[in-house]
């Protein structure tokens with residue numbers, strides 16, 4: 001994983017998935033080095049973070065992901081753009097299922113290529129467990145072909161986020 005920061009405060013993150021050899025890259029914008037107008041323009045371009053109703057507990061997101069670079073990116077995205085969300089993380093499907101049962105997240109972001117059981121198998125278990133059947137699952141995967149997406153939706157995923165993770169697609173999915 002590499003991180004490069006340019007003079008505009010844009011962080012370029014590049015990673016290579018050890019399982020698939022697939023390269024992924026994304027950028028994160030930091031406010032340092034930007035004028036106030038720049039910051040306002042960038043903020044205006046960002047999707048609004050969902051506002052929880054007054055008095056409602058923060059929504060909880062469970063992210064099941066074995067790739068530390070993707071985990072770091074999602075942690076940063078949630079901290080910057082969805083600060084009221086609580087993020088739970090699991091590095092494999094078995095741990096993810098256990099956390100889903102005990103912590104009852106509002107949504108589960110699920111990597112497909114995982115050690116042990118894969119994301120499809122984990123979703124199948126979750127959907128057949130009365131404790132977790134109601135929790136929407138969103139596939140997060142580098143498999144971006146149309147047939148991969150169709151397979152994911154047919155398997156019961158409520159949404160599909162492709163890697164490298166697009167900030168707006170990520171926000172739109174969480175707001176859905």
Ligand code: MN
Nearest residue numbers: 066111113114
């Ligand atoms: Mn993976």
